[in-house]
Amino acid sequence: MLKVLIAGTGFAGQGHADAFRGAGCEIVGIVGRTDHVVREVAQELDIPFAGTDWQVALDTCKPDIVSIATPGGAHYEPIKQAIARGCHVFCDKPMTDNAESAVHLYELAQAQGVKTAYAASFRYAPSVQHAKQLVAEGAIGEPTEIECISHFNLERDIPFGWSHRKKDGGGRLNNNFTHTLSIACSVVGEKILSIIGEVRDDLGRAPIVEGVHNFATRRDFIPKDLNDPNLKWGTSDVEWSYTVLAQLESPFAKKPVSVLFKHGGLVPRFHEDHIVFYGNEGAIYIKGHYGSGQLSYYGADKTWQELPLPPQIADAIPDVKGETEQCWHYLARDFVADISGETVPPYPTFKEGSAYQQIIEIIRKNDNWTDVSHLG
The missing domain is CATH 3.30.360.10 (Dihydrodipicolinate Reductase; domain 2)
Known part of the structure; x- marks a missing residue:
């Protein structure tokens, strides 16, 4: 049974934990920023390890998969550390807060040979x-x-x-x-x-x-x-x-x-x-x-x-409430099957996540306008 470590204690973290359990995995730990919050969530979800230090969690839990369910600005370092340890990575969107770091993580994952999933999952x-x-x-x-x-x-x-x-x-x-x-x-x-x-x-x-x-x-x-x-x-x-x-x-x-x-x-x-x-x-x-x-x-x-x-x-719709939660279940199901050596349809990975982050930066430049105020 594949072991999963969750980063994030909010809506996404709890949803990811449920999705991976639905895919047949064991949730071995959860990490959050606030000690009393992460302990409460771990107790509620029956997760054995709870902590606020990601490195300690990686050392203690030795996961096969890490699931990143924190805001995008907190993704880069935890993912980088997990990839270095050979963990497969399931990451909610956005992949990171900028294109350069997203591309770097994609390249690191490719070099390390780990599988990735990017949860633009609707x-x-x-x-x-x-x-x-x-x-x-x-x-x-x-x-x-x-x-x-x-x-x-x-x-x-x-x-x-x-x-x-x-x-x-x-x-x-x-x-x-x-x-x-x-x-x-x-x-x-x-x-x-x-x-x-x-x-x-x-x-x-x-x-x-x-x-x-x-x-x-x-x-x-x-x-x-x-x-x-x-x-x-x-x-x-x-x-x-x-x-x-x-x-x-x-x-x-x-x-x-x-x-x-x-x-x-x-x-x-x-x-x-x-x-x-x-x-x-x-x-x-x-x-x-x-x-x-x-x-x-x-x-x-x-x-x-x-x-x-x-x-x-x-017949294949996951038996869970909530559209977001259903879509996490679909993606976790394919991701786990792929890691386990089964043949699955293509799913979004860090390739798409890094491309999307680059596209977002292009759009945010807001420099596509042509001045026509002098016409007419």
């Missing part, structure tokens, strides 16, 4: 898998374009934390675009040919509140009195909205597939968030910002029809 949403199957079967003809639209309407006063800071792996590109880019690549083709985009920080600041340890419960800590003169504020330095255009090479099309990624982190939605795959003979529409809702198909009869999941996809 490509495993059942309706996305269904769309992938339909496109491969030629249901929409040659794919021509993809549209990924989402509006999260996040509360502006969520306590200041890692999601507001570039150095900690924050920003909507790191934590939203990584998933939708992975979904688009999964369905029509993994090779990204070109990219252009712009970002905007329309938040500015957020209140500083102590005691937030779990990303999933951060809304519970929004201050009741935002006008309190004693309240301290942190300054955001990351994007909360983005618009990105990409071109993907597809084995199912003669020409590159155009992709629009439009995300507004702080604005309300009117119609559903959605992902649409268009082709020269039809289209596939999936409700939900990560394609986890109902799939509808537009074909030769020129009408939209809701399609049920094929049995082979429906």
Whole structure:
């Protein structure tokens, strides 16, 4: 039985532990920043080792796999140390907080011969898998374009934390675009040919509140009195909205597939968030910002029809609550099977993670504009 050491005690850490147990692994330890928190989580999850020192945990637990479930800015050193010890690495997105360190980790993993998994994992949403199957079967003809639209309407006063800071792996590109880019690549083709985009920080600041340890419960800590003169504020330095255009090479099309990624982190939605795959003979529409809702198909009869999941996809859905948790289970399942020598379909690795981090840096430069103010 493969042994897994978890880094991170919040929502992702607990989700990763459950996913690896579902894949038949033994969770031998968990590491966090705060002693009493990591001990409480370890007791709750029945994990034998709990600590705050990663090196000690590696020495004590001697894991086969490490699972990195901390914010992106805290990924580089723990992953580097784990690779040096020959551990396979499962890492949540973003891979790191910058392109250079992400590329370095990918190169280290390649040199050491360890396997890696990069959890831009909503490509495993059942309706996305269904769309992938339909496109491969030629249901929409040659794919021509993809549209990924989402509006999260996040509360502006969520306590200041890692999601507001570039150095900690924050920003909507790191934590939203990584998933939708992975979904688009999964369905029509993994090779990204070109990219252009712009970002905007329309938040500015957020209140500083102590005691937030779990990303999933951060809304519970929004201050009741935002006008309190004693309240301290942190300054955001990351994007909360983005618009990105990409071109993907597809084995199912003669020409590159155009992709629009439009995300507004702080604005309300009117119609559903959605992902649409268009082709020269039809289209596939999936409700939900990560394609986890109902799939509808537009074909030769020129009408939209809701399609049920094929049995082979429906029967393989992990029996856990939560879309995010289900997708971690899918990826952990394939990762463990691959490590164990089984043949598995391709899954996202540090190759994709490092490429995505480089693409995010290109978009964040925000230097794609052409000044036309002098025209007319």
